[in-house]
Amino acid sequence: MPQRRRRLGIMGGTFDPIHHGHLVAASEVAHHFALDEVVFVPTGEPYQKRKVSPSEDRYLMTVVATASNPRFKVSRVDIDRDGPTYTIDTLRDMRAQHPDAELFFITGADAFASIVGWKDADELWQLAHFVAVTRPGHHLSISGYPPDRVSELEIPALAISSTDCRARVRAGYPVWYLVPDGVVQYISKHDLYRRLTA
Numbered sequence: 001m002p003q004r005r006r007r008l009g010i011m012g013g014t015f016d017p018i019h020h021g022h023l024v025a026a027s028e029v030a031h032h033f034a035l036d037e038v039v040f041v042p043t044g045e046p047y048q049k050r051k052v053s054p055s056e057d058r059y060l061m062t063v064v065a066t067a068s069n070p071r072f073k074v075s076r077v078d079i080d081r082d083g084p085t086y087t088i089d090t091l092r093d094m095r096a097q098h099p100d101a102e103l104f105f106i107t108g109a110d111a112f113a114s115i116v117g118w119k120d121a122d123e124l125w126q127l128a129h130f131v132a133v134t135r136p137g138h139h140l141s142i143s144g145y146p147p148d149r150v151s152e153l154e155i156p157a158l159a160i161s162s163t164d165c166r167a168r169v170r171a172g173y174p175v176w177y178l179v180p181d182g183v184v185q186y187i188s189k190h191d192l193y194r195r196l197t198a
């Protein structure tokens with residue numbers, strides 16, 4: 001009997017900080033698509049975003065947030081590559097590391113809406129199946145994309161964003177239960193977001 005190919009999810013993000021919206025998205029896609037593992041890939045230089053926190057802080061928060069789930073892993077491929085982070089490179093690196101796996105790239109509705117502007121957008125579909133998940137405040141449409149390579153998935157609505165988490169910390173409001181407990185403590189211990197402007 002032919003062996004089932006390993007199914008690997010890839011959750012790319014700036015994770016500044018990682019929050020429960022990211023974790024629920026990964027968990028829901030893992031369940032729906034019977035993924036064996038989800039690899040969280042913090043961006044190195046997210047060239048379309050404003051100044052972000054040091055990549056080591058974002059990487060370590062992602063490790064802390066995912067540590068309790070045996071099917072969640074974290075990869076350094078994007079933060080260890082010099083220059084702007086492009087998903088085409090992420091997917092090529094992941095393909096090289098997992099030559100036999102089926103790859104599923106997970107995005108929220110807002111990220112998916114901007115995908116036509118990503119580097120080498122036309123080639124992305126050859127490297128992975130894309131799963132776009134719903135996100136409060138963002139319209140999701142996958143029409144016009146290759147139907148066998150792109151899926152949409154409705155997930156529980158969590159109106160949480162990293163921008164809002166940073167703003168709350170700066171203003172002295174709690175982020176308990178918006179981000180995992182260990183991430184609350186990491187933010188406090190490393191004094192993140194108190195002086196950022198966005």
Ligand SMILES: Nc1ncnc2c1ncn2[C@@H]1O[C@H](COP(=O)(O)OP(=O)(O)OP(=O)(O)O)[C@@H](O)[C@H]1O
Nearest residue numbers: 013014015021107108109111135158160161162163
């Ligand atoms: N609450 C959420 N529900 C569903 N998807 C989400 C949610 N938050 C983020 N995502 C998705 O997770 C991925 C990584 O997001 P990112 O790290 O940029 O977080 P963010 O909250 O959008 O950050 P920021 O507010 O700084 O832009 C993107 O594909 C994004 O669409």
Ligand SMILES: O=C(O)c1ccc[n+]([C@@H]2O[C@H](COP(=O)([O-])O)[C@@H](O)[C@H]2O)c1
Nearest residue numbers: 012013014043046086087088111118119
């Ligand atoms: O490839 C690109 O050109 C590209 C442009 C913007 C974002 N992305 C990827 O989209 C994912 C979510 O990005 P962000 O900025 O919403 O955290 C992350 O994996 C990014 O590397 C990719």
